Amino acid sequence: xxxxxxxxxxxxxxxxxxxxxxxxxxxxxxxxxxxxxxxxxxxxxxxxxxxxxxxxxxxxxxxxxxxxxxxxxxxxxxxxxxxxxxxxxxxxxxxxxxxxxxxxxxxxxxxxxxxxxxxxxxxxxxxxxxxxxxxxxxxxxxxxxxxxxxxxxxxxxxxxxxxxxxxxxxxxxxxxxxxxxxxxxxxxxxxxxxxxxxxxxxxxxxxxxxxxxxxxxxxxxxxxxxxxxxxxxxxxxxxxxxxxxxxxxxxxxxxxxxxxxxxxxxxxxxxxxxxxxxxxxxxxxxxxxxxxxxxxxxxxxxxxxxxxxxxxxxxxxxxxxxxxxxxxxxxxxxxxxxxxxxxxxxxxxxxxxxxxxxxxxxxxxxxxxxxxxxxxxxxxxxxxxxxxxxxxxxxxxxxxxxxxxxxxxxxxxxxxxxxxxxxxxxxxxxxxxxxxxxxxxxxxxxxxxxxxxxxxxxxxxxxxxxxxxxxxxxxxxxxxxxxxxxxxxxxxxxxxxxxxxxxxxxxxxxxxxxxxxxxxxxxxxxxxxxxxxxxxxxxxxxxxxxxxxxxxxxxxxxxxxxxxxxxxxxxxxxxxxxxxxxxxxxxxxxxxxxxxxxxxxxxxxxxxxxxxxxxxxxxxxxxxxxxxxxxxxxxxxxxxxxxxxxxxxxxxxxx
Numbered sequence: 001x002x003x004x005x006x007x008x009x010x011x012x013x014x015x016x017x018x019x020x021x022x023x024x025x026x027x028x029x030x031x032x033x034x035x036x037x038x039x040x041x042x043x044x045x046x047x048x049x050x051x052x053x054x055x056x057x058x059x060x061x062x063x064x065x066x067x068x069x070x071x072x073x074x075x076x077x078x079x080x081x082x083x084x085x086x087x088x089x090x091x092x093x094x095x096x097x098x099x100x101x102x103x104x105x106x107x108x109x110x111x112x113x114x115x116x117x118x119x120x121x122x123x124x125x126x127x128x129x130x131x132x133x134x135x136x137x138x139x140x141x142x143x144x145x146x147x148x149x150x151x152x153x154x155x156x157x158x159x160x161x162x163x164x165x166x167x168x169x170x171x172x173x174x175x176x177x178x179x180x181x182x183x184x185x186x187x188x189x190x191x192x193x194x195x196x197x198x199x200x201x202x203x204x205x206x207x208x209x210x211x212x213x214x215x216x217x218x219x220x221x222x223x224x225x226x227x228x229x230x231x232x233x234x235x236x237x238x239x240x241x242x243x244x245x246x247x248x249x250x251x252x253x254x255x256x257x258x259x260x261x262x263x264x265x266x267x268x269x270x271x272x273x274x275x276x277x278x279x280x281x282x283x284x285x286x287x288x289x290x291x292x293x294x295x296x297x298x299x300x301x302x303x304x305x306x307x308x309x310x311x312x313x314x315x316x317x318x319x320x321x322x323x324x325x326x327x328x329x330x331x332x333x334x335x336x337x338x339x340x341x342x343x344x345x346x347x348x349x350x351x352x353x354x355x356x357x358x359x360x361x362x363x364x365x366x367x368x369x370x371x372x373x374x375x376x377x378x379x380x381x382x383x384x385x386x387x388x389x390x391x392x393x394x395x396x397x398x399x400x401x402x403x404x405x406x407x408x409x410x411x412x413x414x415x416x417x418x419x420x421x422x423x424x425x426x427x428x429x430x431x432x433x434x435x436x437x438x439x440x441x442x443x444x445x446x447x448x449x450x451x452x453x454x455x456x457x458x459x460x461x462x463x464x465x466x467x468x469x470x471x472x473x474x475x476x477x478x479x480x481x482x483x484x485x486x487x488x489x490x491x492x493x494x495x496x497x498x499x500x501x502x503x504x505x506x507x508x509x510x511x512x513x514x515x516x517x518x519x520x521x522x523x524x525x526x527x528x529x530x531x532x533x534x535x536x537x538x539x540x541x542x543x544x545x546x547x548x549x550x551x552x553x554x555x556x557x558x559x560x561x562x563x564x565x566x567x568x569x570x571x572x573x574x575x576x577x578x579x580x581x582x583x584x585x586x587x588x589x590x591x592x593x594x595x596x597x598x599x600x601x602x603x604x605x606x607x608x609x610x611x612x613x614x615x616x617x618x619x620x621x622x623x624x625x626x627x628x629x630x631x632x633x634x635x636x637x638x639x640x641x642x643x644x645x646x647x648x649x650x651x652x653x654x655x
Contacts, residue, residue: 041069042654043113046647047120057647065647068120070112072654082108092464105655117642118181129179134172137179139339147348149339152356152379188638189631194623200611202622207609211559212576213587214568214601215535215548220527223520236508236515243511246453249470250499253447253460254439256424258417258490266408274404275397282395285352289387290363291327291345293320293373296336297380313374313381320371320383327371327385336380349390359384417490420444425484428494432480435496451499460493469495476500532591532598539589544602569594572601581606 047066048055055061087094098104139150146154159166236243275282295313297306316334320327328344335341347355352364356377366372366386373383420442427438439446452461460466469475469482475497484492508515538547548555561567563577575592579601582588587602 039651040072040654042072042075042651043070043109043116044068044649044651045070045113045116045120046649048645050124053645068116070109070116075109075112075655078108078112079105094464096468102652102655106650109650109655113643113648114639115181117639117646118185119177120646121184121642122180125184127180127183129176129183133179134176137175138172146350146354149337149347151354153354185635185638189628189635192627192631192634194626194630198626199619199623202626203611203614203619204608206563207611207614208563208577209560209607209609210563210576210603211557211605212561212601212603213544213555213557214572214599215544215553215555217528217532217535217553217598217600219597220524220531223523223527225523227516227519231519232512232515233508235519236511239515239518240505243506243514245501245504245506246455247471247503248451248453248499248501249476249497250451251449251461251466251470251495252435252498253449253493253495254424254428254435254442254444255447255460255487255493256417256421256444256491258413261413261416261420263409263412263416266405266412270408271401271404272397274408275400279394282400284393286364286392287349287351287390288363289349289390290347290355291331291385291387292337292340292347292359293327293331293335293345293383294337294379295334295374295381295383310374310376310381313383317371317373317383320373320385325371330383345385346387414490417492421484421492424494428481433496435481435494438481438494448498451501460487460495463487466493466495470497528598532600535600536589536591539600539602544587544589544600548600571595572599575599576601576603579603 045068046057046062047068048057049064049066052064055064057065083099086099138144138155143158144150144155156168159168159171293313293316295309295316297309301309312334316330319325320330328346331345332341335345337345340347350363353360355363356379358375359377359382362372362375362384363386366384368386368389371383371385374381375384376382424438424442424444427441428435431437436446449457449459449461452458454467454471456462456467461470463485465485465487469485474480475482475495479497481494481496484494486492535547535551535553538550545555556568558567558576561573561576564573566573571594572592575590579588579590580603582603582605587604589600589602591598591600593599
């Protein structure tokens with residue numbers, strides 16, 4: 001029935017369906033006119049019904065389409081995440097203006113749209129992710145591991161420390177959705193393959209050798225011909241945008257530098273008091289090297305299964321306690337903990353509180369070499385062995401005295417810095433149109449900069465954060481003091497723009513000499529190119545050697561050079577190998593501009609690499625690289641094809 005509907009959507013069946021839909025949908029349409037809605041989406045994805053994928057996007061059939069919105073809140077959260085990640089990567093080079101560009105925001109939104117499309121595709125295809133797949137994915141997170149093995153306590157602690165806190169159930173739902181949405185595109189990417197013929201062809205190409213003859217043309221003679229007023233005027237008008245005075249500002253500023261502050265020495269009593277208060281800091285807690293055997297018990301296990309697991313654990317405990325027992329062998333043969341099984345149950349060194357409650361209590365109540373069990377936790381029954389105990393160690397006062405003194409002095413300096421900065425900010429807010437009263441109030445000098453452009457200047461004008469603030473619209477328009485700008489640890493500055501000169505065109509009279517110089521340089525460039533073109537033309541008819549000799553120039557040779565070799569320079573080598581392969585007895589002649597100087601070259605011969613010399617490891621490495629590249633291309637193609645199946649609207653005004 002559904003197949004016939006698909007085949008006859010343009011026939012009388014579709015007409016009847018449309019007629020039946022018109023009456024009820026007409027009422028819904030009237031209702032929509034009677035009520036008002038405030039749309040907040042940044043992107044709206046309309047999906048046709050699964051049983052009618054070619055349904056037209058026209059009323060009233062649009063009521064059959066499913067609507068999926070990406071709301072402004074989800075978009076803003078993604079923008080903030082991207083902003084934080086980019087700021088962390090780029091540090092002081094982070095450019096807020098570039099980040100806020102329409103192109104960048106659209107890129108972030110497109111990623112959200114693609115994620116939503118993959119979710120819709122997964123739902124449509126009925127993809128489901130098992131609990132076991134979710135569990136395995138979570139256990140692979142390095143952040144949830146201790147000594148290379150998943151740690152349940154660390155897992156729950158990290159989830160609880162998020163803002164807002166996450167529950168295991170909520171996090172598992174996120175992982176499940178992620179695995180579900182990535183299954184198809186990731187599978188497509190992994191399915192890419194590269195044939196042996198492709199590998200051979202690329203190997204021959206990458207290892208290609210060529211024989212080259214080349215001539216470096218001398219620089220043309222200096223241009224001494226007259227430059228007429230008309231030429232000057234025409235050049236200036238055609239390149240007016242190049243002759244502009246950049247926007248500049250001058251600043252007044254007050255700097256607070258904690259490194260320049262002096263602090264009083266710390267007395268002995270204070271040092272000893274701090275030592276007593278932080279004694280735990282100068283001691284290493286007791287640690288124990290522990291191994292275990294886990295008999296797992298599923299959360300939905302029956303009473304009989306739970307009893308059987310306990311009995312098995314008790315039996316293993318008895319075997320492990322027997323004289324001469326090999327605990328590691330028992331763990332490798334019987335443990336259900338995949339993370340430690342291969343290592344004989346070894347969990348490494350653990351501190352107090354590093355394992356689930358009952359396990360932790362038992363492990364830290366045992367003696368070295370003792371075996372205890374079975375012990376019950378949420379994972380099942382454990383047989384525990386303490387292999388070694390490393391006792392806690394307390395460092396003496398004299399050993400840490402210098403460290404304590406430095407810490408207290410740094411704390412005093414930091415408090416003094418924060419206090420002074422706070423006073424400066426308060427004073428600046430009282431008189432925001434001048435920093436002079438604030439500087440006097442805190443006893444710091446008022447300094448100023450020379451005029452500088454967005455490219456920066458000396459002193460604080462070389463700092464990217466200062467530049468961004470100094471040229472911000474608020475600072476340029478208001479003329480008030482800035483918020484504190486952190487230049488480094490315990491180093492802050494407040495700035496105010498005291499002079500602003502907008503970008504402006506320079507008059508011809510002021511740049512006449514520069515215009516004349518540009519005209520002459522342009523003539524020289526054109527003369528050099530014409531000479532190179534003439535030599536290329538002559539070389540193609542009579543050979544490069546003869547053409548060069550006729551012009552009194554010497555020919556150099558670079559034989560058997562390999563692709564990628566910077567001979568005689570990287571730019572020249574790239575041109576040599578971008579040229580077509582020569583036919584037998586017929587060189588390929590062309591020119592290339594290298595560092596402002598033209599070079600005419602002839603490719604005399606080209607030879608493929610001897611792929612018999614390529615090692616299997618090199619072939620495998622190249623195969624993986626190509627397969628990854630092909631896989632990413634296939635994945636992108638899949639996403640583009642998915643986009644074509646949906647109607648996507650973007651609210652540009654909400655980005």
